[in-house]
Amino acid sequence: MLRFIGKRILMMIPVLLGVSLIIFTMMYFTPGDAADMLLGDSATIEQKEQLRNDLKLNEPYLVQYINYMKGVLCGNLGTSYSTKRPVTEELLDRFPTTVKLAGAGVLLSLCFGVTMGIISATKQYSIFDNLATSFSLLGVSIPNFWLALMLIIIFAVNWKILPPSGLSTPLHWILPIISLGMNSTATIMRMTRSSMLEVVRQDYIRTARAKGQKELFVILRHALPNALIPIITVAGLQFGRLMGGAVMAETVFSIAGIGKLMVDAIKLQNYPIVQGGVLLIAFSTSIVNLIIDILYAFVDPRIRSQYIKPKKTQTAGKGAVTNA
Amino acid sequence: MPEKTQAEIVIKKQSQMKEIMGRFAKNKMAILSLGVIVLLILMAIFAEQIAPYGPDDQDLSRQFTYPCKEFLFGTDDYGRDILSRLIYGSRYSLAVGLISVSFSCLAGVVLGCIAGFYGQLADNIIMRIVDVVLAIPNILLALSIAAALGPGLGNLIVAVGIGAIPGYARIVRASILSVKQMEYIEAARSIGASDFRLIVKHILPNCLAPIIVQATMSIAIAILSAASLSFLGLGITPPTPEWGSMLSAGRAYIRDFWPVVTFPGMMIMITVFAFNILGDGLRDALDPKLKV
Numbered sequence: 001m002l003r004f005i006g007k008r009i010l011m012m013i014p015v016l017l018g019v020s021l022i023i024f025t026m027m028y029f030t031p032g033d034a035a036d037m038l039l040g041d042s043a044t045i046e047q048k049e050q051l052r053n054d055l056k057l058n059e060p061y062l063v064q065y066i067n068y069m070k071g072v073l074c075g076n077l078g079t080s081y082s083t084k085r086p087v088t089e090e091l092l093d094r095f096p097t098t099v100k101l102a103g104a105g106v107l108l109s110l111c112f113g114v115t116m117g118i119i120s121a122t123k124q125y126s127i128f129d130n131l132a133t134s135f136s137l138l139g140v141s142i143p144n145f146w147l148a149l150m151l152i153i154i155f156a157v158n159w160k161i162l163p164p165s166g167l168s169t170p171l172h173w174i175l176p177i178i179s180l181g182m183n184s185t186a187t188i189m190r191m192t193r194s195s196m197l198e199v200v201r202q203d204y205i206r207t208a209r210a211k212g213q214k215e216l217f218v219i220l221r222h223a224l225p226n227a228l229i230p231i232i233t234v235a236g237l238q239f240g241r242l243m244g245g246a247v248m249a250e251t252v253f254s255i256a257g258i259g260k261l262m263v264d265a266i267k268l269q270n271y272p273i274v275q276g277g278v279l280l281i282a283f284s285t286s287i288v289n290l291i292i293d294i295l296y297a298f299v300d301p302r303i304r305s306q307y308i309k310p311k312k313t314q315t316a317g318k319g320a321v322t323n324a
Numbered sequence: 325m326p327e328k329t330q331a332e333i334v335i336k337k338q339s340q341m342k343e344i345m346g347r348f349a350k351n352k353m354a355i356l357s358l359g360v361i362v363l364l365i366l367m368a369i370f371a372e373q374i375a376p377y378g379p380d381d382q383d384l385s386r387q388f389t390y391p392c393k394e395f396l397f398g399t400d401d402y403g404r405d406i407l408s409r410l411i412y413g414s415r416y417s418l419a420v421g422l423i424s425v426s427f428s429c430l431a432g433v434v435l436g437c438i439a440g441f442y443g444q445l446a447d448n449i450i451m452r453i454v455d456v457v458l459a460i461p462n463i464l465l466a467l468s469i470a471a472a473l474g475p476g477l478g479n480l481i482v483a484v485g486i487g488a489i490p491g492y493a494r495i496v497r498a499s500i501l502s503v504k505q506m507e508y509i510e511a512a513r514s515i516g517a518s519d520f521r522l523i524v525k526h527i528l529p530n531c532l533a534p535i536i537v538q539a540t541m542s543i544a545i546a547i548l549s550a551a552s553l554s555f556l557g558l559g560i561t562p563p564t565p566e567w568g569s570m571l572s573a574g575r576a577y578i579r580d581f582w583p584v585v586t587f588p589g590m591m592i593m594i595t596v597f598a599f600n601i602l603g604d605g606l607r608d609a610l611d612p613k614l615k616v
Contacts (some may be wrong), residue, residue: 018456026472137604141597143548145573146589149578153586159577172517244461248552252575261462263556266471278468282459 001297001304008293012286020072020275020284024065027271033057037081037269072279078272082265087276091258095280097167098257101249102242104177109184116185117192121200122219127243128242132189139186144245148179148252165254180249184238191234195227202226224251228299240285347609354605357598364595368414375408379565388581398583400574406583409565416477416566417595420550423542424485429539432484432492437523439493440500451497456492462487466549470558480559484549488542495538499531533610540603544596545589551592567592 034055035048052058056067071078077087117134120129156164163172199205200223208218245257254260258277265273273287295302348354369376383403385575391398428429439450457465466483473479503509504527512526553559554568567588574584 014452015456015459018452019459022456022460023468026468030472031474061558135602137597138593141544141593141600143551143589143592143596145552146585146592147570149575149589152579203448236480240461244464247463247556251556262467263558267465267557271471274468274471278460278464281461281464285461286459 003292004292004297012290015286016279016283017069020069020279021065023278024274025061027062027275028064030269032269034081034252034272041097066238068275077279080265080273082268083271086187087272090261090273091276094256094258094261096252098243098246098259098281099257099284101167101176101180101246101255101257102239104173105181105242105246106235106239107182108177108181109188109238112181113185113188114192114231118196118219120189120193120214121196124197125279129193135195136186136189136193139182139189140180144179144183145248145252146174148181148249151175151179152252155184167253176249176255179252180242180245183245183309187238188231188234192227192231195230196223199223199227211320225299229296230291232295232299236288239288243281243285252285280286327437338490344609348605351605351608353601354609357605358599360594360598362603364414364418364598367411368418371412371415375405375411377408379403379409379412379562380404381408391583397587399586400570401577404571409570410567410587413565413567413570413591414595415561416564417547417550417568417592419477420481420484421547421595421599424456424546424550425488425539425542427481428485428488428542429492429535432489433496433528433535435489435498436493436496437528440497441504441519441523441527448496450493453491454468457487459522462545463549463552466553467556467558470553475558475561477560479539480550481560482554483553484546486607488546491538491542492535493593495534496531499534500527503527503530508514536609537603537607540599540606544599544603547592547599 019107033052034057035043035051039048039051043260056064059067075088077091079085079089080090081253083090106321116132121134123129150161152164152175155162162175164175166172167176196219205218205223208222209215213221244259246257249255250260251263252255258281259279262277265271265277336583381404385403385404386395386399387401389395389399394445395405395407399412400406400409424431435450435454439447448570460468465487469481469483469486473482500523509522509526512522517526551566551568551571554561554566557572558565560569562569570588571585571592574581574588577584
């Protein structure tokens with residue numbers, strides 16, 4: 001198992017290097033550079049050239065990339081053009097907010113999505129199933145920023161029961177989490193429904209029912225664990241999506257997260273923040289994917305057995321005889 | 325007579341297209357969504373004839389008019405008719421959706437074909453690049469590309485399209501891997517068919533079903549992404565009547581005037597909803613095994 005985890009961590013390195021190369025290249029070829037941004041229009045050409053030399057911006061592309069990566073390995077993602085603070089500090093200040101927001105979104109999606117998916121699958125073609133399926137189609141089609149605006153109009157402007165922006169109290173979290181999690185709830189619901197439908201038709205479920213076990217027990221103890229793998233996969237992917245999708249919720253609800261920081265940075269051509277933000281989110285997404293891969297092994301004994309060395313036991317011998 | 329019946333059965337079985345159309349026609353929701361999409365396309369083509377006003381016809385004396393007989397969806401902060409702007413706006417959203425998907429589909433199919441057909445080094449390089457692009461959340465990738473290229477319709481199409489390429493590349497590669505070992509490919513190769521002919525004539529037609537489904541679903545995602553970027557001010561900027569930019573411009577007035585943000589969002593939702601249902605319907609019709 002440790003060997004598997006080690007291998008997966010090693011596999012993350014080229015992917016993250018690739019992400020850094022792509023994002024560095026994109027920002028490298030973007031018009032306007034640090035000297036223009038830091039010194040503004042009033043500076044002379046000589047002053048700008050001096051700053052370019054100081055910041056090593058006149059070095060060839062590859063040298064600049066290697067210098068950037070050396071900094072990244074030491075936790076230095078550069079300096080923000082607008083605040084002159086280290087990018088790492090700026091990002092880490094806001095990172096927890098975005099992670100909490102995305103995490104809460106996934107949690108909400110799991111609670112509602114899995115529950116609705118299970119009920120839909122067990123009561124296939126019922127009114128609830130039809131309603132839930134329609135909801136899931138609507139959920140994947142609704143633009144989350146528009147949903148956020150509608151929630152503000154209904155709950156904050158008209159009914160005045162929830163605050164329209166910020167994250168200072170628990171009440172402030174409700175609207176951003178709903179708008180962020182709606183899409184994922186629908187996706188997880190669809191996946192749970194289809195996965196459960198496949199499982200509940202299996203013979204061992206019929207056997208469990210024939211033994212007289214209660215329906216709830218059959219679903220939770222026998223069906224759900226076998227339907228979990230695709231659900232976990234989708235939930236993991238959703239976390240990555242929500243880390244990116246938080247941009248919209250943070251912009252609409254004026255939340256100081258990484259997404260809003262990046263959008264503001266793009267408007268100010270503050271590219272070190274954009275580079276660092278994308279890299280940090282790609283890194284956290286990769287970590288979540290790694291955790292998901294490890295979770296598979298805990299949930300599914302068949303996957304776990306692949307990482308455990310087979311023991312030469314008597315059972316194996318008996319099996320061999322039986323086969324023969 | 326029994327012979328004739330047998331022949332009829334054979335002919336019937338040969339017509340795969342009819343079978344697919346039959347399965348699709350049974351899905352009422354999919355037919356309805358196809359109707360909605362056709363209406364949207366007609367609306368975009370004949371915007372000048374359908375729209376009651378021009379998209380930029382301003383009249384400050386009638387600003388913020390609530391929906392009424394004269395202005396079915398009301399007017400915005402410049403007194404422009406929201407319905408007319410939405411009708412003209414369908415051109416931008418559909419253009420971004422259709423062109424970006426064509427671009428990403430073409431690029432993804434070419435990459436997937438090279439990776440799947442030639443394997444080894446080409447496969448390794450292409451699939452590792454695909455892994456890297458997939459590691460960046462779609463909206464962030466589009467955001468970064470839009471930031472690098474700047475606002476504008478063309479740049480928006482590229483920004484939205486690039487993120488979708490890996491999806492196609494993966495699907496096509498997987499389909500090619502499952503098809504290329506078939507005997508008919510070996511037979512075609514043995515009579516001297518070139519690689520290009522093998523791919524285009526023999527392999528790709530057998531991978532069409534997942535590509536068509538992916539393309540339909542991708543249009544929905546592309547329209548959503550484009551609207552999101554425009555909403556953030558990184559795609560098409562006001563006063564162009566793109567739905568996302570209309571939402572962005574109307575955001576300042578949500579406390580006082582709801583129509584200005586409600587209707588553009590509804591248009592995006594209806595369009596995306598229609599493409600999603602059409603994609604589901606096509607998937608069920610083309611390959612019932614994939615039904616979710």
